[in-house]
Amino acid sequence: MKLLLLFFLTLTFLSCDPNRKPPTYSRDDGNLTVAGSMRAVLYDGKTKGQIQLDTISEREGLYGLGPAAFLQGELLVLDGQAFRSRVISQKEMKVEQTFSAKAPYFVYTHQTDWQEFTLPPSVRTYRQLLDYVDRMTTSKPRPLVFRLSGRVKQADIHIANLPNGVFPSEPKEALTGQQSYRLIDRDVEIVGFFSVHHQGIFTDLDSYGHLHLITTDRDLMGHLHGIQPGTGMQLFLPKQVSE
Numbered sequence: 001m002k003l004l005l006l007f008f009l010t011l012t013f014l015s016c017d018p019n020r021k022p023p024t025y026s027r028d029d030g031n032l033t034v035a036g037s038m039r040a041v042l043y044d045g046k047t048k049g050q051i052q053l054d055t056i057s058e059r060e061g062l063y064g065l066g067p068a069a070f071l072q073g074e075l076l077v078l079d080g081q082a083f084r085s086r087v088i089s090q091k092e093m094k095v096e097q098t099f100s101a102k103a104p105y106f107v108y109t110h111q112t113d114w115q116e117f118t119l120p121p122s123v124r125t126y127r128q129l130l131d132y133v134d135r136m137t138t139s140k141p142r143p144l145v146f147r148l149s150g151r152v153k154q155a156d157i158h159i160a161n162l163p164n165g166v167f168p169s170e171p172k173e174a175l176t177g178q179q180s181y182r183l184i185d186r187d188v189e190i191v192g193f194f195s196v197h198h199q200g201i202f203t204d205l206d207s208y209g210h211l212h213l214i215t216t217d218r219d220l221m222g223h224l225h226g227i228q229p230g231t232g233m234q235l236f237l238p239k240q241v242s243e
Contacts, residue, residue: 036105039200042174045167047071049102063145063191064108065212071162074222076212085221087161087179095221107193107202109145113239126227130209143195150233155183157222187216
């Protein structure tokens with residue numbers, strides 16, 4: 001009985017230890033790390049920050065994304081530079097460059113070697129983009145990070161903007177206050193994470209991807225949910241994955 005009690009006390013301590021390492025999903029060409037989970041946020045109201053971005057010490061080739069703590073903003077790390085966006089109004093947002101931010105769930109990895117591809121004209125929607133990434137990597141190590149760069153004809157992004165004191169118990173509640181923005185003919189950079197096994201962990205519940213977009217002049221950034229790529233948009237896959 002004492003041993004059983006000690007076992008459960010140990011589990012409780014580990015689950016509450018803020019310094020314990022988040023779960024790591026290994027792949028042949030590196031490590032992808034996840035802190036927290038999307039499902040815990042959407043169903044259990046765990047919107048408090050699970051990771052402080054400035055605790056990620058190695059920033060060379062660092063890529064990552066997730067929402068800001070308490071679902072009040074979006075976070076993106078693009079090649080070692082961290083950005084946070086917040087809602088100002090229905091037409092305005094604030095984007096700042098900072099590692100001083102927390103996330104209730106966050107996925108990140110390090111990648112420095114890329115192979116470049118041009119998106120074919122047949123890729124016209126968000127779903128077709130993910131299908132193309134899937135086809136390009138189906139026999140390779142996954143999950144993986146990827147990038148896009150170029151001009152979009154149109155893109156739709158949103159920023160989480162949950163009111164203070166709201167803790168979701170279902171996905172619909174997490175959308176409270178969320179603000180959407182549409183971009184037309186803008187030069188952008190996009191960071192995405194793809195997996196067929198992590199829905200509700202770090203990819204959307206109904207998708208194999210989670211993507212954040214930022215404009216090249218850094219005035220708009222958010223969670224991407226719709227896209228019409230422009231001609232010649234470039235896709236970057238980890239070199240080890242695409243060879």
